[in-house]
Structure formats: C-alpha cells, structure tokens
Amino acid sequence: MNDLVSCFDAPLHYNFFTASKEGKYYDLSQILKGSFLEKKPVFSVSFVENHDTQQLQALESSVQNWFKPIAYTIILLSEEAYPCVFYPDLFGAEYTDMKDGEEINVVIPKVEILPKLLQARRYFAYGEQVNYFDHPNCIAWVRRGIPDNPGCVVILSNSEDGYKEIDLGTQDPNTIYIDFLEQRKEQVKTDETGKAVFYVNPASVSVWIKKSN
Incomplete structure (x- = not known):
C-alpha cells in the first residue's frame, strides 16, 4: 500500500500500560521497543488511551493516571510521532456499565497537565x-x-x-x-x-x- 494506510500503535499503548503497572521497575529506555513508532513511524498513529482500552470495555488496558503525563509527553513531543489525544483525558468523563450483572460507575479524570503539553507541542x-x-x-x-x-x-x-x-x-x-x-x-x-x-x-x-x- 506504499504506506497509504496508518495504523494505531497498539504495541506502544501496551508498553505504556505495562510501564504504568510496573512503576520504577520498568526500563524507560525500552519504552518504544517493538512499537510501530520505533519500527515504521511513517504509518503509526500514537495513542495513550481509546474507547477500547478504558475500564469495562473490550481491552481494559487503561494506563494508570500517574503515568499518563509521561505517555502523552512521548507521543506529543517526539519528532516522528503522529499523536491522537483521547477526549476523556483532555476533558474528563463518567459513565456506567455492567459487569457480572452489576452496574459499575466509571470516572476518567482529565490529565491536568495535558493542555500545557499540547501547547508545548504547538510552540516548541x-x-x-x-x-x-x-x-x-x-x-x-x-x-x-x-x-x-x-x-x-x-x-x-x-x-x-x-x-x-x-x-x-x-x-x-x-x-x-x-x-x-x-x-x-x-x-x-x-x-x-x-x-x-x-x-x-x-x-x-x-x-x-x-x-x-
């Protein structure tokens, strides 16, 4: 396809997911390992979260809140990244869904520093x-x-x-x-x-x- 199709970088998302769970035991120098951003950035779309990764959805691989500023810094300020920002991370969201017959309320807090990171991308x-x-x-x-x-x-x-x-x-x-x-x-x-x-x-x-x- 001569790189006419862009692909969401799920491997990078899972690196973020794993890094957020492992904390200081995760090797940040390997954060791009195996990702599309590392191997073929021209067709990769970098993201931190999407509708499938959030709680009670198909993948349930939500990046922990403490790590989201780090993850967004990587996709917004890296030279070869083509970033996609998740709406609830910018504005926050709340919803209810069912699990095992029980209604569960889910709150996604906004990433407070994200607007400044977007400005940093625009200007620097x-x-x-x-x-x-x-x-x-x-x-x-x-x-x-x-x-x-x-x-x-x-x-x-x-x-x-x-x-x-x-x-x-x-x-x-x-x-x-x-x-x-x-x-x-x-x-x-x-x-x-x-x-x-x-x-x-x-x-x-x-x-x-x-x-x-």
Whole structure:
C-alpha cells in the first residue's frame, strides 16, 4: 500500500500500560521497543488511551493516571510521532456499565497537565530529535528547533528525581532555560560550550525552553 494506510500503535499503548503497572521497575529506555513508532513511524498513529482500552470495555488496558503525563509527553513531543489525544483525558468523563450483572460507575479524570503539553507541542516541538535513552528510570531528548520555531529539552522520570547532562552545542552558550510545565522552579544555564544539567521531579516530566521564549 506504499504506506497509504496508518495504523494505531497498539504495541506502544501496551508498553505504556505495562510501564504504568510496573512503576520504577520498568526500563524507560525500552519504552518504544517493538512499537510501530520505533519500527515504521511513517504509518503509526500514537495513542495513550481509546474507547477500547478504558475500564469495562473490550481491552481494559487503561494506563494508570500517574503515568499518563509521561505517555502523552512521548507521543506529543517526539519528532516522528503522529499523536491522537483521547477526549476523556483532555476533558474528563463518567459513565456506567455492567459487569457480572452489576452496574459499575466509571470516572476518567482529565490529565491536568495535558493542555500545557499540547501547547508545548504547538510552540516548541520542532526540529531534529537527539535521544538520551541511557537510564532505566530517566530518559530525555532534545528537539533542536528550526529557524522560525524554537526547540526544547524533554526529560522524564518514572522513579525518583532525575537529571541529564545535555549538550545543546556551541550555538547555545550561556543560555537560560526554564521548565515550561512549571514542575521545576529553578533556572538552568548552559556553559560556554552549550552544556547543562536538566532536572525532573519524581514520576514526572519537564519541558525546558529558552527563557526568552
């Protein structure tokens, strides 16, 4: 079909599902392993949840709430991902359904940080991606930006506080960065060679952008 058909990336969803259950014991550096996004991103549609994965539906493979910001960061801010956002994750939802003859009420809370992640995609997710997938509990990547749109530094943790030394190159010396998501309050400044250490809270995400932006 010459890649005319796009496929929902169920393998990636199941990686998210497993990672949310295993917590700090899941190796984040392998989060893309076996996914369409890893193997053939041109025809993959990345998603965190859909109508089949939620409670009492066909698959019942709901990603745990604590991990959803991490999962959405991956699909929204990765260079090759073509993301699909689940309506209840953005706005919340509540419904009733039957299981074993019993009526059950299901509440899907909205992912509070999702609107900010959508803004981050719109304004800062541009340019080449350089990965730092070098630790089981803390990974990061850089979006280099393009002439008319800036990039960002993305860092994730599924365990304790994390950090990464990132090389942004000699074009970014002595530059101040702030966390667009406001999870971290400090500022980070690159040295004369464009290197700096960027931080993330436990089981959290941060998106670092140039302060002038």
